[in-house]
Amino acid sequence: MSASPPSWNAMSEDDQKALLDWFQTYIQDCPFSNRVMLVATQILCVLPGTAVASSDAGASSSASASSAAAGASSSTAAEADPTLPEGAKAEIRAESFLALQGIISAEETDARDALIDALAERVEEVEDRLDVVLEPGTAIPVQDASVTILTSTSATTGTELPLREVAAREGHVSLITFATALSPIALGTVHGLVQFVAKAAAEWDGKVDVVCVWLDDQFKPAELAEQIESNGWAIDGLTHVWAGPDGPQSDLAEAFAVTRMPLCFLTDTQGRLAWQGVSGALDFGVEIAALLDGSEALLETWKTQFHAFSVAAIEDAADCGCCGDEEAAAPKTESAPACDAPKWMDAAPTEDVRVAKLCDMFKAASAAELAFDSFISQVATLVSADGVTHDARVSVAGEFPSSAKAELDSAMAAMTDIAGCRIDTAQITMFATAAPLDVAAACSACAKPSAVEGSDEPAFTCVHCAGSSEPITLCAKCYWTTAPHDPSHTFVATLRGRTQLHSMRHGNGTLLPENPADTDDVVEGMHVTVQCDGCAVNPLALVRYKCAHCEDYDLCADCHASWAASADGVISTDDGFTYAHAPEHAFLAYRADQPSSA
Known part of the structure; x- marks a missing residue:
């Protein structure tokens, strides 16, 4: 029996580099070579509230973080630092992991599986974060798959029909949405879909098939139909169908590569997939009207986005991640020059420096008496067929009342000086100060006790x-x-x-x-x-x-x-x-x- 491969954290730097070099060579021959990358990420996090971390003993703090990094989600703490404000405590956590990221078509899953198997022979625990989509411009899959009608204006409830009789019919535009009754987000999407169809269906002259496919294996068709009726979702122009007792594992769900819900698909009058994504990402009214007129603009745009997807696109999205500044992260034009802020990688090039800076940021926040949730360093190495690039950012998280804005701005300025670069503040939220709640002993209406201790009536x-x-x-x-x-x-x-x-x-x-x-x-x-x-x-x-x-x-x-x-x-x-x-x-x-x- 062959020995198990090492984990990423257990590898030496030379072995890690050899693995990344191997991946860069292997990916060249894959059909998705420009759309998939291997990302090695190290996260260091200072969490206030438990053991104390010392930044003055930078080497020992780094050693603690390094030992924690030997296992995902592990943590450690150093001895108390007498320079911290009295009672201030924190914990250092470190995590490193490998992940495949990118986008592949449903037809490329065999090549993906081969890549994952090859990686598994060389390293343990590589996360699969690849998005699987249907190839733009292809016909919808498994049109002969049987579905059960839940509600429809053209078929009897409980009837089993092939999908092609309710969706992607010749000369029709189709909007297919996969949903589940167990997801509040999916339920909200269906509710919005109902409102949209109720307003727009009259303009379609019966040339648009709107179908909601329910992937529920815990409910019987009659139960789903009753819920749809009670919600007021059984309307003209919208057909609800059930994919069968296998739910998310049904042939229909697998053929459409449905891994999360809700998920929507839009086809043109020739039955070709023109777009897929989440509701809200597209103006269905505008795009359906264009498809009915024979426009191929949506399909061509989606094809371009799919085939042009690359590591560069992800790097652009991540650029200026350390800034936490919408203007700095905006597309670069002549009127909006590139951000010249120092990057986290330049400001903190080594692990011990990053740990020390995070701890000093925690000190500054503690001195300002602001309770942040976390101080985070994230450094990533991105490997693709085009080469190796790096991304890094430092961020803070917390929730503060609006009355503390001045103190927060002052603390952020101090922490920015410590970090040596701009700090991502996307995880900071502000809330308005509310009036205190006073639960009166007597009811305002009847003057009787508002509640009795030990009673189950609130x-x-x-x-x-x-x-x-x-x-x-x-x-x-x-x-x-x-x-x-x-x-x-x-x-x-x-x-x-x-x-x-x-x-x-x-x-x-x-x-x-x-x-x-x-x-x-x-x-x-x-x-x-x-x-x-x-x-x-x-x-x-x-x-x-x-x-x-x-x-x-x-x-x-x-x-x-x-x-x-x-x-x-x-x-x-x-x-x-x-x-x-x-x-x-x-x-x-x-x-x-x-x-x-x-």
């Missing part, structure tokens, strides 16, 4: 009215009565003696008013693009409970009631699994029976 405090002359807190009974207060306002539901307001997303017991229309679509009292994270039901009827602490967690009314009734936050124990959520969290309550007035 108090509802209006976020929109917090800090006003008339703050509102309602008991559960009054909240469900529309008369006492505008139900379109956002409320936060809290359980007395259990909910911790201080750890909400904006912290310190404050929360900004949120407009439900910004985060989901409401149709006839239903939140149609939101899925319950407790039971997976969609749509959510009347009220949507969105966790005020987590970035993306929603519950339906039934699951929220089960969660509130459990001291441990248990929602259910179906199928031997326990579904639970942190019992101390608060939930925003969005009503769907009236439009938002936010």
Whole structure:
């Protein structure tokens, strides 16, 4: 039995260089030679909050990071640095990895597999990040594949038909969207598609086939059809079909190379693929009208983009990554000269220098009493058939109130001086300062207790009215009565003696008013693009409970009631699994029976 190949981190510099040289030679003979590259990336990260890292002992810090780099996602910490502000702590993490990046056609997957096998003989754990697309201008695949009609104006629900009878018909333009009921993003795309078809179909004279292919293996066709009907998505001009019980592993999904959803395909009147991508990346109304007129502009543009894809395109996109400056990263023209800012590779050419600079940036932030989430160095070597290039950037991440802008600007200036180049600030977000929430003991409507400690009935405090002359807190009974207060306002539901307001997303017991229309679509009292994270039901009827602490967690009314009734936050124990959520969290309550007035 042959020995296992070494990991990238275990290789010597000479062996790493030999591997990159081998790849550059091998890729020359591949059909996707100008569209695929091997990327070796090293990430160093200083994370505030745990052990202390010393930048004064630069060599020891670097040694710690180097030892951490021996295994992906490993971490280490150095001894306390007495020059750090009292109580300031941080952890150094290092990670290195190899990845294949680029774009290939579905017809090139055999060559891709051969490349991956050849790499696997030489090095462990190469990530496959290649995007697989259909060859521009080809006919849609597996037109004889059987699909089940869910809703259609021209076929009976439950009928099995070949795909060619509902899509890419002769003389028709087709828009095919792959979706799943388990993805809120896909549900939102379908909802937008419904609205688009409802407005545009009358202009098409029946010459456009719009088909939504559902790749769900956890639902029966009748269940999907019922959901589509209840969401108001069964409309003229839009056909919903089911790909079969294999869902994402169905022949149809594999033939279209569907690896993520939603994914859209547009064909011209000759049945040729003119474009594929995500909804929102294309003006379907304009492009469909052009295709109906016989235009080949979209197809030619997509062909050019596909065949011209190269490492240079990725390098251009990454250029000035250290700047974090839209003007500096803009396309270079005579009126917009190339950015002359020093690059991170020039400012910090070695690992020990990068570690030292990150730690000093952390010190500067700590001295300014600003709590950043992380300080990150990323250095990449990109190998393609055209040669070897390098990219590097330094970035910081964090979330700060708008009231701290002056302090943040000052700290960024100090950290930029330390880094020796501009810093990518794309991961810094600012939020407006909100009024503190005061959960009154008495209901504003009936004067009875708003909530009782130990009860599973929450108090509802209006976020929109917090800090006003008339703050509102309602008991559960009054909240469900529309008369006492505008139900379109956002409320936060809290359980007395259990909910911790201080750890909400904006912290310190404050929360900004949120407009439900910004985060989901409401149709006839239903939140149609939101899925319950407790039971997976969609749509959510009347009220949507969105966790005020987590970035993306929603519950339906039934699951929220089960969660509130459990001291441990248990929602259910179906199928031997326990579904639970942190019992101390608060939930925003969005009503769907009236439009938002936010």
